[in-house]
Amino acid sequence: MKRPRYALLGAALTLALAAQAETPPPAYQRAAMAAGVPAEVLYAVAKIESNYKLKIGVYPWPWTLNIKGQGAYFATRAEACNAALQGLERYGRYGVDIGLTQQNWGWVGMRYYPHPCDALAPVANLNTAALELRRCYDKHGDWVMAAGCYHRPAGGEPARLYRQQFLKKYQQVLGIN
Numbered sequence: 001m002k003r004p005r006y007a008l009l010g011a012a013l014t015l016a017l018a019a020q021a022e023t024p025p026p027a028y029q030r031a032a033m034a035a036g037v038p039a040e041v042l043y044a045v046a047k048i049e050s051n052y053k054l055k056i057g058v059y060p061w062p063w064t065l066n067i068k069g070q071g072a073y074f075a076t077r078a079e080a081c082n083a084a085l086q087g088l089e090r091y092g093r094y095g096v097d098i099g100l101t102q103q104n105w106g107w108v109g110m111r112y113y114p115h116p117c118d119a120l121a122p123v124a125n126l127n128t129a130a131l132e133l134r135r136c137y138d139k140h141g142d143w144v145m146a147a148g149c150y151h152r153p154a155g156g157e158p159a160r161l162y163r164q165q166f167l168k169k170y171q172q173v174l175g176i177n
Helices: 005-020 026-035 039-050 077-091 105-112 116-120 122-140 143-151 156-174
Strands: 051-054 057-060 064-067 070-073 096-098
Touching (some): 039 051, 039 057, 039 122, 064 077, 077 116, 096 116, 105 116, 143 156
Antiparallel strands (some): 064 096
């Protein structure tokens, strides 16, 4: 049976798009599955929050902080921990976002970790982010809306802008761009 040319073209395009998709690493897959979140959603959030250029490419970096609006990347967990503690001392519990998924210590971290530096543990950070994303999805019923809620539960313009950024990253991870 002879296939129409457009069917073959569509199949080729599908394969090309799939080849460009990014498979979330196993830790993302495990955390996402445990919380009932698509791994690509969790990975896209981490890529927004902590992407760092390495020799092998651009990937989320576990020892990332945002201290009062200033992003910083550290070579070691110990360096990031010291900077997080200094940032918390200087700016208070709401002034520091921690780790792969940039969890604000005052809004999220304090509920899940006994110590701020515990949020720098990659697996723990991913597990917490997945739980928060699931909570937001249960509230909104949509993963794009859940990402906006993850970033800014109160909503508003910051959540809207984050949803736009998330949608681009999410499509990139899925290979839709």
